[in-house]
Amino acid sequence: MSFDANTGAVRSSSGTLHENHQLILEAIGRLSPTSVHEAGCGGGDHVANAQMLYPNINVTGGDRGFTQLELATQRHPQLAGKIGLQDITMPFSNQWPRADLVYTQAVIMHIHTAVSHLVALSNLVEQANEYVLLMENQQCHNFVADLTALHTGGHLKWPDLHIYQFESSIGARATLLSRQALELKNLKSDAQLRKGVKVSQRRLKRANEDSARGIFGFLTNLKT
Numbered sequence: 719m720s721f722d723a724n725t726g727a728v729r730s731s732s733g734t735l736h737e738n739h740q741l742i743l744e745a746i747g748r749l750s751p752t753s754v755h756e757a758g759c760g761g762g763d764h765v766a767n768a769q770m771l772y773p774n775i776n777v778t779g780g781d782r783g784f785t786q787l788e789l790a791t792q793r794h795p796q797l798a799g800k801i802g803l804q805d806i807t808m809p810f811s812n813q814w815p816r817a818d819l820v821y822t823q824a825v826i827m828h829i830h831t832a833v834s835h836l837v838a839l840s841n842l843v844e845q846a847n848e849y850v851l852l853m854e855n856q857q858c859h860n861f862v863a864d865l866t867a868l869h870t871g872g873h874l875k876w877p878d879l880h881i882y883q884f885e886s887s888i889g890a891r892a893t894l895l896s897r898q899a900l901e902l903k904n905l906k907s908d909a910q911l912r913k914g915v916k917v918s919q920r921r922l923k924r925a926n927e928d929s930a931r932g933i934f935g936f937l938t939n940l941k942t
């Protein structure tokens with residue numbers, strides 16, 4: 719596997735890299751962080767691949783599943799000491815490894831309990847020095863609306879929040895949050911994010927129900 723800094727593309731010699739994994743590896747190469755953390759790293763394959771491709775970047779991973787982490791260290795013994803138990807829906811812990819780039823893949827999309835996904839998004843931003851990359855099903859939550867409401871309501875650590883669409887060299891898409899402005903496509907709405915995606919009314923309904931449970935900021939105007 720190799721990253722070409724001129725094209726921003728990652729190529730695998732075996733040709734078996736999934737397009738979502740390729741996007742994550744390309745995001746790391748293009749954003750050039752000094753440290754990367756995967757929240758909900760499961761069996762650790764992405765952490766191991768990222769560390770192999772970018773040996774000078776400190777890559778860590780967290781997961782709330784003990785058996786997942788056991789599996790990860792069996793599959794990738796070199797990850798011992800770099801991965802740990804972490805529940806991203808718990809109150810923020812200063813023991814979580816901070817990283818320039820924190821990412822999730824297929825984690826937040828599965829969280830539908832109370833306001834846990836909002837807590838998780840807020841925690842991801844706090845854990846990241848510069849960027850959060852969300853490789854998630856874009857219909858499972860109203861990511862743009864929820865993040866905007868979290869930011870407006872004062873729930874995010876970063877003073878500024880920029881929400882972008884990140885595209886891989888082969889057109890895969892993910893959501894990139896950045897503390898600083900970047901020259902990427904701005905995301906203003908979830909409709910923009912979902913353009914061209916086959917609609918799932920069931921998912922959209924659940925996403926709206928999840929968003930509706932959020933109470934953002936401190937509202938003192940109580941007139942109805």
Ligand SMILES: C[S@@+](CC[C@H](N)C(=O)[O-])C[C@H]1O[C@@H](n2cnc3c(N)ncnc32)[C@H](O)[C@@H]1O
Nearest residue numbers: 758759760781782783804805806807823824825
């Ligand atoms: C579908 S798997 C994805 C694993 C990995 N990101 C990948 O793409 O291969 C979802 C993972 O998220 C983890 N997870 C779910 N909720 C979590 C939470 N609140 N905090 C941390 N990890 C969580 C699960 O234990 C599981 O390993």
